[in-house]
Amino acid sequence: MRKGPGLSALSRQSIYTSSYSTLSSSISTSQITSLQSSLESFRELLIEFSMKHKKDIKDDPAFRHQFQKMCSSLGIDPLVGSSRSSGSGGVWGMLGISEFEYELCVQLVDVCVSSRGQNGGLIRLDEVIRRVERLRSGGKDRSSITDVKGKTNEGDVTEQDILRCLKILEPLKSGYTVHTIQSTKYIRSVPSELNMDQSILLSIAATTGGRLNKREVRGQTGWGEDRINVGLRDCVMEHGLGWVDDQSFAFDHLSGSGVVENQIRGDVWIIAATNFEVV
Amino acid sequence: MSINQPSSSSSSTPFGQGQHSSVTLNGTSSSSGAVNTPLTPITSESGFEYPAIWSFPPFFTLQPNPSTLSHQLELWRALILRWARHERVFKVNTDSGEAGGVFENKRIKRKLLPQSLKRVFQEMAKNGEAAPDPPKQDNKYLIYWKKPDEWGDLIYTWVTDNGLNSSIMTFYEITDGDLSHTTEFYELPPPILRKALESLVKRGKAQLLEGKGEVGEGVRFL
Structure with a gap:
């Protein structure tokens, strides 16, 4: 072949390059197609x-x-259904748990576990529903729609759905339990028992928007100083249900830790009983 | 006021709505007792949205329970960064007790006291989100809502876009010059600028020049 120092060599060069790239892209397209079909x-x-x-x-x-193990080593998530494309309910759908429930269980656990650092594993059921719906809708809060009772959209999560999920989760020994305090349902997602005094404190907190003030607690229960202190301390230190507000205490705030000599200083707020509005 | 706010919105409180502050948010001190007003996010005059937890009084007490504390510190770090970016705050004095801004909620009469503030900033420094300046003390911190090398990149892009590479600029020209007052690094404090430029030096994109007499320190972009 004649060596081409002239102008034609330049254009020949670019023709070569472009045909190579066409070839390579057609090869990779066919590879992808065959991979997809397999x-x-x-x-x-x-x-x-x-x-x-x-x-x-x-x-x-x-x-x-x-x-x-086989599924995960192949990178297939058996939880992910393919219902949208083919109408079948994913692999688990075959196994008798509906995809909806499975998803909901995962989301329920997600909400409970991810909020545990904040609330010590006690969360209001309606708060769970709100957060689950938030997960399902990809971050948008739908409380504005569901606030009006009886006007819930189809596809919304109901209390019954959550309670059913808790049943499904039962065999896992996850220890999720439902507590009703002052006619409000709470989910407790850590197995440690709440003792009698804790439950009483919670029911007081449920009426005060979360706040437990020593004086008010004494007024309602008639407990002695020690009993109140132990009760509040357990709420905070043992269970992580309560947050201390040491600035409610008229005191010079030197330590800032909220606990002095094993006693809680200031009010304790039960975060699960506090009403947060997220917009 | 200990916070340097370049676009000095003076010493006004974060809120204009001036609600009278009852001691508790939920009105438990009132006779009805069972008022359950939800804690809501609050938008400040400058348009910053404080999350609902910012109205939760215990949020301003560092929690004694370790797992609650670690969650709380995470919330604070994220909130401070978001706030500082919004308000263009670069420096915080942790010692004054009057830190203001995000650190104090006047409505509920709660603030992060110096010791708590220090703890939060130590945590931020550990995560590269703040740095004590000068080093090895805990009264004054720089807030890195952008990391120094991100500032460096931003400056370098601006320099290239304006055809200023290979020219020499003083520090002052970069952050306060006529060309820069529309940039994000306008009025960037010198210590952060220096760190940003040092990151460019490390990557071979700039050279620092010592100041002589009246002329401040300069930099040559490469």
């Missing part, structure tokens, strides 16, 4: 497999574990 057929096989072995997956923990 993934699709794999997914079908996986569903077929899970249908066939439905009983084993449900009843045999070892088998279920292997199945899950």
Whole structure:
């Protein structure tokens, strides 16, 4: 072939380059297509497999574990359904738990666990619903719609849904329990028991928008100083349910820690009983 | 006032609505007792939205329970950064007890007291969100709502866009010159500017020049 020092060599060069890039892109397109089709057929096989072995997956923990391990090593999340595209309810749908409930359980646990640092594992049920809906709607708060009772949209999460989820979660021994305090339902997501005094303090807090003031507690319960101190301290230190407000205390605030010689200084606010409005 | 606010909105309180401040938010001191007014987010005059937890009195007491505390510190760090960015606050004095701004909610009569403020800023410094300036003390902090190298990038882009590379500029020209008053780094405090430029030096994009007599320190962009 003749070497081309002239102008034509330049254009030839660019023709080569462009045809190479066309070739490479067509190769990668065909690779992607074949990969997609094999993934699709794999997914079908996986569903077929899970249908066939439905009983084993449900009843045999070892088998279920292997199945899950297989899914995760393949990078398939069995929780993610494909209902939107194909109408089938995802892999778990085959197994008798509806995708909705499964999702809701995951979201319920998510809300309870992620708020634990703040509320010590006690959260109002309506707050759970609000946060779950927030998760489901991708960050938008829908309280403005659901505030008006009876006007809830379809697809909204109801109290019944949450209670059903708690039932589903029961076998996991997660210890999620429902407490009714002053006709408000709370979910307790840590297994430690609340003793009698704690429950009484909570029911007082439920009427005050969260605030527990020693003097008011004494007025309502008739407890002695020590009992009140222990009760409040446990709320804060043992369970993390309460936040101390040491500036409610007329005192020079030297330590700033809210606890002096094992005694709570100032008011304690039960955060689960405090009404936060998030816009 | 210990906070340097370049666009000096003077010493006004964060709120104009001047609600009279009862001791408790939820009106528990009133006879009805069971008032359950929700704590709501509050928008300041300058348009900054304080989250609902900012109206929660215990938020201003650092919590004795360690796991509650770590959550609380996270909330504070995020809030301070968001606030400082919005108000263009670069420096905070943790010692005065009159830090104002985000650190004090006059409505509920609560503020972060110096010791708590120091703790929060130590935490921020640990996460690279603030730095004591001068170093090795805990009274004065710079707030890094942008990290120094981010400031550096911003300045360098501006220099290139304006065809100023290879020219020499004084520190003052960069942050206070005619060309820069529309930039985000307008009135950037010198210590932050220096750190920003040092990050550019490290990446071979600038050279620092010592000041001579009347002329302040300068920099040559490469």
